[in-house]
Each structure stands twice: as C-alpha cells, then as structure tokens.
Amino acid sequence: MKMKNILIPMLMIAPLMSSSNVLALDINNRVASAINSEQTDDINNWMPDKNVQNTVRISLGLSSSSQITKDMMNQLNTFTADSEVFKSFDGLQYAHNLTKLSLVNCQLPENFQLSFFAEHTPNLTELRISNCNLVSANLTGYISFYHINKLDFSNNQITGTMSDFNQIGSFMTAEEVNLANNQLSGGLPFEFPDGIPGIKVKQDDVTIKVNGSWDASDNFISAQDLTGNPISYNQLVVSGEVDPTTPGIYEVIYKQDFHNTWHNYSYKKLTVNVITDLTLKVKNTTLFKGDTWKPTDNFDSATNQFGKSLTVDDLTIKGADLVDTKIPGIYKVNYQNGTLEETTTVTVEDYILGDINRDGLVNEDDLVAFADYLNTGKLPTNVTEEYIKHAGNLDTGGTDPNAINEDDYLALIILLNNQ
The missing domain is CATH 2.60.40.10 (Immunoglobulins)
Structure with a gap:
C-alpha cells in the first residue's frame, strides 16, 4: 500500500467497507432525515451546547444561532473548533454531509464516543481530534469511516497497541495519518486484504411466509478475521429473535468481536420480514x-x-x-x-311519501297499513321497516326517517282528504 505525506508514527490501514455496514448507515440516515422534518423544535432542545451552536452558525454564515434548523444542518460541510469546551455534540447527528471535522485543544464532552460521528456523519474525509485528551475509552464499539483520507489523533492519551487502532471497525485507507505523542505500543500493523474483516450473508433483507422456517445460520455464508482467516458461524455473536409464527419485522445482527483493548467489533445487520396473506x-x-x-x-x-x-x-x-x-x-x-x-x-x-304498502299508490289501504304498523309493528307484505320509516315520515317530508309517530299518521289522513 502506498502512503503519502507520512507523519510519525505512521499507521497503514486498508479499506474494510462492507455493503451491510453501508446499508446500516443508510438506514440511520433515513431515520434521522425523518426526524429532521420536525422544524418547530427550539434549537436549545436539539442542540443544547452553545459552543456547538456558535461553531455551526459561523460555518453556515448566519447572524444568529436561532436561525439554524435541522434541515439546514445538511448544508454543514465543515465543523472546526479550537480551544473550545464542549458538553454535548447533540445536533451534529443531523449534519449528514459533514466532510471535515477538526477539534484542536478542545475539551470533549464527558463519556464522548467517536462512534457518534461514525454513525451520523459517514461522509467525513478529514478527521482531526488533536490535543483534546482523547483516550481509549472514547474509541469503543462500532466505528466505521469509509472516506477518510486525513486522520490526526496526535497529542492525546490513547493507550493500547498499534494493531488495536486498526481494529476500529471498518476503518479507511488514509493518505495522511498522525498518531504522534500517544501511548501506543507495538510496531506497524499489517496490511489487510480488501473487504477484511467481513461477514457475508445470503440476503440483507429476508422475507418468509408466516409459519415458514428460518434460522440465522441458514442465511450465513462466511466471515473472516482481521488476518483473512475464516471464522465459523459459531464464533459470531448472533442477536435478535425471529418468531416465524407471528407476522412482523425483525432485526438480526451477526457480530464479530475483535477482543482487543478497545472492545471494537464489526457486524452485519439484516431485516427478516415475516409476512402473511393480505x-x-x-x-x-x-x-x-x-x-x-x-x-x-x-x-x-x-x-x-x-x-x-x-x-x-x-x-x-x-x-x-x-x-x-x-x-x-x-x-x-x-x-x-x-x-x-x-x-x-x-x-x-326510491320511496313515495304515504305509500306505506309500497304499491305505487297513496290511498286508504296505506292508512290501514300505517295504523297496523304504529299499533303492533306489523309490516305489509314485502315491505321493510326501513322503507316504512322513510315513506311514513310525512310530517317532516322524509327528512327524519327515525321519528315516525302519530303525527305522521295524522299527516297521511290530511293528505288523503286533500286528494
């Protein structure tokens, strides 16, 4: 692997991108975009740190931090701070198009995790956290940067081995790497073949019919460790329960633990859809x-x-x-x-007002039929009660079919007398 602009000490890292990790980040982006649509939130609720607000404001060229919206965060390409104190980086998860992050001589939030930026700002090409008292505890979990070409973690308190550093998830091929003045031991890490470590499955999105059979091992193809040696299915940690008897959307994760100083790992996430007939x-x-x-x-x-x-x-x-x-x-x-x-x-x-027996005529026969219905509830032959409620509602002209009574009977008498 050819390295450029080498700083001491140097770190050589091969590309370890997998399609599933890209998918996982894409899902995160879409979820965050849905959250982005809520524009009525006060900025102090979703971006509480005033120094973060001010840094974003300056980068976006705004006169007031109150002008910043979640949608506007997609326009943020650079976040650069020097000698600032940060309590929280909340709000930067909406900066999906951030390409440069530079923190120099800054105080990081308590319990800061680099995975925050790996999950929410996957398009970073330059990452600098220098002289910020960055420690190994900040580098745990799943960390993936696919586009980094400049990395500077110099003048921090990172401990462990050089190879530990290479095990930060699927990292990158960097043109410029500076890890000077840390406490890393060991020689340069070896170069890894493209795509390693990797977990391959048959499908990232599985669909089965209800009461069908499915097992996580059936969907597994292969896995490799950091040196390219094969790993069996039993050496992975598989989480997520799928109930084939109950329709729903289930998530399954195949996880490979590197068992290194920083407890980093790689994973493959997939969705299992258990469906039934419409x-x-x-x-x-x-x-x-x-x-x-x-x-x-x-x-x-x-x-x-x-x-x-x-x-x-x-x-x-x-x-x-x-x-x-x-x-x-x-x-x-x-x-x-x-x-x-x-x-x-x-x-x-259709119906005719007063035609109680529904013979097409309004005459004395309807008066007899109406009296029978009102007194005993008897219906004429082949006539429904719903029809009588309409045809017999004379006093309101059929506008209130649920309230026929003696007044309607009297109205029918008047109608017959006037014929």
Whole structure:
C-alpha cells in the first residue's frame, strides 16, 4: 500500500467497507432525515451546547444561532473548533454531509464516543481530534469511516497497541495519518486484504411466509478475521429473535468481536420480514334517497402483510365520489388492498311519501297499513321497516326517517282528504 505525506508514527490501514455496514448507515440516515422534518423544535432542545451552536452558525454564515434548523444542518460541510469546551455534540447527528471535522485543544464532552460521528456523519474525509485528551475509552464499539483520507489523533492519551487502532471497525485507507505523542505500543500493523474483516450473508433483507422456517445460520455464508482467516458461524455473536409464527419485522445482527483493548467489533445487520396473506372484507349496502353514505359503510375489515388491521384510509377506493344518494340507482364502489380487490354495490332506493304498502299508490289501504304498523309493528307484505320509516315520515317530508309517530299518521289522513 502506498502512503503519502507520512507523519510519525505512521499507521497503514486498508479499506474494510462492507455493503451491510453501508446499508446500516443508510438506514440511520433515513431515520434521522425523518426526524429532521420536525422544524418547530427550539434549537436549545436539539442542540443544547452553545459552543456547538456558535461553531455551526459561523460555518453556515448566519447572524444568529436561532436561525439554524435541522434541515439546514445538511448544508454543514465543515465543523472546526479550537480551544473550545464542549458538553454535548447533540445536533451534529443531523449534519449528514459533514466532510471535515477538526477539534484542536478542545475539551470533549464527558463519556464522548467517536462512534457518534461514525454513525451520523459517514461522509467525513478529514478527521482531526488533536490535543483534546482523547483516550481509549472514547474509541469503543462500532466505528466505521469509509472516506477518510486525513486522520490526526496526535497529542492525546490513547493507550493500547498499534494493531488495536486498526481494529476500529471498518476503518479507511488514509493518505495522511498522525498518531504522534500517544501511548501506543507495538510496531506497524499489517496490511489487510480488501473487504477484511467481513461477514457475508445470503440476503440483507429476508422475507418468509408466516409459519415458514428460518434460522440465522441458514442465511450465513462466511466471515473472516482481521488476518483473512475464516471464522465459523459459531464464533459470531448472533442477536435478535425471529418468531416465524407471528407476522412482523425483525432485526438480526451477526457480530464479530475483535477482543482487543478497545472492545471494537464489526457486524452485519439484516431485516427478516415475516409476512402473511393480505385480507379484505367488504359488503353491499342498501339505503334510501336522502340518506347519508360513506366508504366505511361498505367496509368490514382488512389487514396488511404483517397482519396489522387497516382502516378505509389505508385502502385505495374508486367510485365513492360517484355515489349520489339523492338519485336512486345502483352504484359500484371498488376497494383495493395491495393486490386484493373487491367491488361492492350501493343501492339507493326510491320511496313515495304515504305509500306505506309500497304499491305505487297513496290511498286508504296505506292508512290501514300505517295504523297496523304504529299499533303492533306489523309490516305489509314485502315491505321493510326501513322503507316504512322513510315513506311514513310525512310530517317532516322524509327528512327524519327515525321519528315516525302519530303525527305522521295524522299527516297521511290530511293528505288523503286533500286528494
């Protein structure tokens, strides 16, 4: 490996990027972008450190820190500070396009972890934390930088071996590396082949039907340690439970522990989707002119591929806007849940005020039928109670079909006398 602009001591680090780690960072970016949409937060809530606010303000060319929004953080390319005291770097997780981070003679937050920047600012090309009392405890966990070409961790208190440093996750090929004036022991670390360490699986996104079989070992292909030697599945730590009997989205992580001074590791993250068949149940409805109707009236139930209950708002509905309950007729309404599709009918029936027995005429026979209904609840042949509630609602002209009574009977008598 060819090195340029070598500073002493020198560190040679090979590229160790894996597609799964890129995927994991991409997922983090999308999640943070969703959070970014909330623009009403006071900056002091999501970026509490005033020195961070001021450094960002200067870099963005703003006159006031209150002008900074989460969306605006995507415009931040450089964060440079000298002799500042930081209590928190919260807020910088929104700076996804940050390419240069430089901290010189600064006081780091208590319990600072470099993994904070590895997870949230993956596009860094220059990283400098010099004379900031950086210690090995700040370098634990999963740390991946894929684009670094200049690295300066000089004049700190880092302990351990040189090879420990190379085990900070999947690191980088750096043109310029400066680790001078730390407490690292040992010689230069060896060069690692491209893609090592690495964990390979058959799929990063697995989908199985409910009650199907799946095991994490079935999806495993291979793994390599830092020297390129193969590692068996049993040497990995696999976390995340998958219940094939219950639809849902499950996360599984294959983790390789380097067992070094700083307890760093690499991992492969994947999603297991346990799905079931979509369901959609609808029904036909019948109503009378003037009644109200809405799509929920013809809808019973629906579930998605994960068995989650859906509402009408989750479906695609066609034809609902054509249903006009003022005009009798038969209307078709189509409901779609993904690939499932059902067509229902909305039947709007007509009625004649006073035609209680529904024979098309208003006469004394209707008066007898109406009296029977009001006294005993008896219905005429082939006539529903819903029809009578509309046709018999004479005193309000059919506008209140749920309140027929003796007043409507009297209104029918008057109507017959006036014929």
